[in-house]
Amino acid sequence: MKKSLLLFLFVALVSNVFAQKDKPTFLANGKYLGESKPLRDLPKTVAKHNNDPKNFKFGHNRMRFPRKMNENALPLHGETNAQRNFASSTPYPLEEDFEGTNIGETAGYLPPDPTGAVGPNHFINAVNSSFKIFDKSGNVLAGPSDLGTLWPGNFNNGDPIVLYDQLADRWFISQFKTSTNGLLIAVSTTPDPTGTYYTWEYPLDSFPDYPHYTIWHDAYYLTANKNANNTYALDRQAMINGDANPAIVGFSLPGITVNTNTVFSPEPANLLGTSYDANTPGYIVYLQDDGWSGAIAQDHLKIWEIDMDWVTPFNSTVSAIPLQLNTVPFESTFAPFGTGDVGQPGTTRKIDMIGGVVSYMVNYRKFAGHNSMIVTFNVDVDGNDLSGIRWFELRNDSTNPWSIYQEGTYAPNDGHSRFMGSAAIDDQGNIGMGFNIASTTLPVGIRFTGRYSDDPLGVMTVEETVIVDGVGVQTGSNRFGDYSHLTMDPNNQTFWHTTQYFSANNFWSTRVSSFKLYGNYDNDLGVVDIITPTDGILSAAESVQVRVRNFGNLDQSNFDIELRLDDNLVATETYPGTLSAGTSAVFTFSQTLNMSTQGQTYSVKAKTSLAGDEFVDNDESEKNVLHLYNNDVGVVDIASPTTGEGLGNETVSIVIRNYGANAQSNFDVSYTLDAGTPVVETYPGTINGGEQATYNFTQTGDFSALGSHDVDATTSLATDQDNTNDTYSEQIIHQSCNPTADCSFGDGFVQFTMVDINNPSGCSPNGYGDFTAQSTNLMLNTPISVSFQSGYDDQTVSIFIDFNDNFVFEPSELVVTDYSAPLSGTLYTTSFTIPNDNNLSGTHLMRARSSWTDSDPSSADACIDFTYGETEDYTVVVEPNLSIEDDEFNKAKLLVYPTTDSKYEVKLNSSYNFGDLKVEIYNTLGQVVLKDDMTKNSSSYSTELNFKNQASGVYMAKVFNGTFSTVKRVVVK
Incomplete structure (x- = not known):
């Protein structure tokens, strides 16, 4: 009785949640543009692109900067839900496997945004600016043609989506139009995809980046990466009929938390098959990561219901309070946009794989006793940008709300990232998933896996199968994707998938493939x-x-x-x-x-x-x-520190695994750094058999020297029966924050001027110029003019000043952000003002960065390499609101120079008495490694510091008292 009452109360509560409704926030109508020419008669494109990265063209989108905002978010040390073993069930061979479109047919567009749809006899493959139509054997029936030729004006702006509407036997093609913040949509007039299409334009209130559409029984639903009115329903039946002004209804999603540092991309549910209940609402699904905000208490999914009323569109509603489904903790944020997430062989250039979004598309299918939705997105499985694919099967029925029936993370333990996944469910409840795979040892390729309906929950059991291996790498840009597309054949058995890979260096192609998980044979x-x-x-x-x-x-x-x-x-x-x-x-x-x-x-x-x-x-x-040993422990990973810039005295964290059957506690662990003296400590906890634990050593390691550091970590269990797995070794590289770039085409600065700095430098070696010997004085609360000129078109310029002298350029220290310099040979001038705050005064490092607009934003992480551009460092003296003492300190000259092999003299030349002065030496992490009091004599303050125990590299010397400070870069050889 109690259980029945609790169930009743839960269902009543959920029903009450979905019963609270909000009205639309946007109503409009599409503008009919006419009936297109037959697609088979459109002009065919010719090859327009070679492998030169300078010929890349970049699709319009709102830039993404995925960042973790809450550092205490779970999981703290990598994915806890990962499937690390490979599946073993042998699948059928691919049904179809052929080349789709390629960069040569698109005039060099990046990223391609591949999409595709399958009907009874055809497959349409579209990318940014181009499409092809195939029969199911891969024979080309139409195209390649410019996508824009479907609509008057031949606008080719990007983010295409192709759908097959199985309920009406019609085809749907779309892209956006940047000049009007509009959506361009075409629906075929007949079942023939090579024939004519009704066409419309839907102008919106702001730019609809990343539009993702789906088929539903009462509408074509879509979401877009925009601030408000981000979810829409299109009058599907009116469009099928070719009406002149079909309605569009927009909604904002209540109760949502948005990570403003990443793309906003909830996904509408897409109907598979032809079975549905007439009163089934549309569904919108979005992830919520506690790493985005402290306001998100736990990682979860949100689901909204949309009920449409096409007779009176303003009576349509969206859930005022979405359903929340708590998940196993996940990490959906990766490296900042522009730096890349996934490594490639033979190049430092990484590619983006899009974190913080629900992957396209969320596929829905009705079964006899329940309904299922399949959801996927990329997750960081190791805390260091190794990607796996989190996937869910959600279920509901006529009496029970949506719940998580099963979830898993597909991430076999081979060092390769799996990303850009897209999944669906066939009519037996089997799940198929296509994805990209890549690493520093494996070029980007395409594979698939899957599972059967009655397999153990939460795991992919179908053997990972190669669709196509990658051949080349991309060195000219990080951009990849931005999505892939898997959907179902109308036969409800066959999965069709398309995404991109590199068929040669800097040359992407799309692949179209299909596979089945059952039904090929009578006896099997x-x-x-x-x-x-x-x-x-x-x-x-x-x-x-x-x-x-x-x-x-x-x-x-x-x-x-x-x-x-x-x-x-x-x-x-x-x-x-x-x-x-x-x-x-x-x-x-x-x-x-x-x-x-x-x-x-x-x-x-x-x-x-x-x-x-x-x-x-x-x-x-x-x-x-x-057959396990009773007693067997070992180190499986060195979790931190990791390769990067700004390393100093770092905490060494290791991951210990109990390989044995018995629980183990209070055993010794140790690490050695660069073959030095072992650091031995005791693991204080208990690790049960088959489990792992992270241990943080209390004694830090000195990684301040630039270059590679060899770390060996070991367990020492007295009763250990297998010593072969005790030790784990890793090389950690302290990289300098001297970013490189290619400026050989003229990118970067050929002239940089700011007050007393006048530098006609041209291209610096490897795109980095150390001009800290050039200095100028800057005033507080006064406009400061800066001029620059580049030798190549389409540059953006950003300038940082390290006001807090910690040798780290932070976003708050940007004084010029992505200033546009579109023409080479033109001197551009802008200005900035330093706030009237004496705390900002002193001698500081200034960094000026220029990058090619189509490659990287110049305001991205100040230490990242650019594809094309340049970085130049200078010194600036920010003058305080001066008293006599201020003026004297401002005129004082700081010198740092070697006196013996390991000793350096620090001298501030001034006869003025400033009272007590101190000196501190900072490493590149901003840590104080040396400090001393300065001695006053008649003409200066001075002291001698011994760098004997410090690694060679770059340091900052800071001379200061409670009022003043000045800094100077020191290079210790």
Whole structure:
């Protein structure tokens, strides 16, 4: 009775949440532009692009700067929900696999924004500025043609989406129009995608970046990356009919938290199949990451319902309070935009893989007893930008609200990032997912995986399968994606997928592929999983349980299953009864296995033996099972520090794994840095068998020297039975904050002028120029004019001043942000004002950065490399509101110079008595490594500092008292 009452109260509460509704915030109508020419008759494009990165063109979008705003957000040390093992169930071969479009057909657009849709007989593949239409065998029936030729004016602005409306047997194609903040949409007049299309323009109140559309029974829904009115419904039936002014209704999503440092991209649900309840509302899904804001208490998904009234559109509603589904903690933020997230072989150029967005698209399917939605997005699985794909199956039914039926993170432990995922669900409830894969050892390629409806929850069980391997890398830009697209064939069995890869250096192509997880053959059985035994303390009589699947279209009875141990056949037993088509069952062998040798890894294989089996590749499953030692611990990772700039005295964090069966506690752990004296401490906690834990050493390590540092971390358990896994080694590189860039085309500065600085420098070596010997005085609360000239078009210029003298350029220290200098050979002038705050006075480092507009924003992290551009450092003296004493200190000259091999004289030349002065030496992390009091004599203050125990590199000397400070860069060799 109590349980029934609680269930009633929960359902009533959720019903009450969805019962609270908000009205639309935007109403308008589309403008009919006419009927297009048949797409098969549009002019075909010719190759317009070679592999020169300078010929790249970048699609319009609102820039993204994914950043973690709440540093205490979970997970703290990487993904806790990751599937780190590879799936083993052998899939069918690809049904279709052919090249789509490529950069040569688009005049060099980046990113391509690949999209595609499949109908009964065709596939349309579109990218920024171009499209092709294929039959299902990959033969080109129309195109390649400019996407803009569908609409009058031939606007080719980007972010295309292609859909097949299976409810009406019509095709849908879209892109945006930047000049009017508009959406351009076309719907085919017949089922023939190569024929004519009705066309419309929908002007909006602000630019609709990143528009993602879906098919629903009562509307075409879309979301856009904009501040308000970010979710829309289009009058689907009016568009199918070719009406002149079909309505568009816009909503803002109540109760949402937005990370203003990343793209805003909730996703509408997309209907798969033709079955639906007429009163089913539209659904909008969005992730909420506690790393975005302290206002988000826990990572979760939000779901809104939209009910449309096309008779009286203003009566349409959206949930005032969205449904919240709490998830396993995830980290959706990656590196700042412009720096890239995923490494590539043979280049320092990384590519973006888009964090903080729900991946396109959220696919919905109605089943007999429930409804399912599939949601995916990229997550950081190790805290260091290694990407995996978090995926969900959500379920509801006629009486129960949406809940998380299963969730997992697909991230096999091989060092490769998996990203840009897109997933769907077939009519048996099997899930297929396509994605990109890449790392510093693997060029960007395309693969797929999946799972069957009755597999263990939360894991992908279908063997990861290569669709196409990458051949080249992209060195000219970080931009990649920005999305991929997987959808279902109208047959409800076949998954169709398209995304990009690099078929040559700086040359992207799209790939179109299709695959099925069942139904290819009448007679097809296989063992898909060996459930037991598992790693542990094993015996001489281990029971073996396996899961057997009937992949075929016919039921199967009384078939044999073979069992092997270390490739020796030990049993052939008969499955008793009937296994229905499309189902699986657990079978337990009566034969047991002798696995009693401790420390040994056993190979267990099980295989179906069906006479007339039409696909034998999926008959067998294999599993390696380890008889664990009782006592066995080891280091599996050095979590911190990591390679980067500004390293100094750092906390060393290691990840320890208990490989054994027994819980372990109070054992020694140690690390050595650059073959020095080991630092030995005791792990104080308890780690259970099979678990991992992070340990932070109390004694820090000195990583301040630029270059590589070798770290070896070791466990020392007195009773350890396997010492081969005790030690883990890693090389950590302290990188200098002297960013590089290619300025050989003339990018960057050929002239930089600010007050007394006048520098006609031209291209600096590797795009970085140290001009700190050039200095000028700047006044508080006074406009300061700065002029610059570049030798290449389309530059943006930003200037930082390190006011707090911590050798770190922070966003708050930007004084000029992304100033546009569009023409080469033109002297541009702008100005800035330093606030009237004496705390900002003193001698500071100033950094001027110029980058090619189509490559990187110049205001991005001041230490990142640019593709094209230049960085120049200068010294500025910000003068305070001067008293006599201020004036004397401002005129004093600071000198730092070597006197012996390791000693340096620090001298402030001035006869004025400033009272007590001190000197501090900072490393590049902003840490004080040396300090002393200055001694006053008749003409100066001075002291001598010993750098004997300091690494070679760049330091900052700061001379100060409670009122004044001045700094100077010191290079210790």
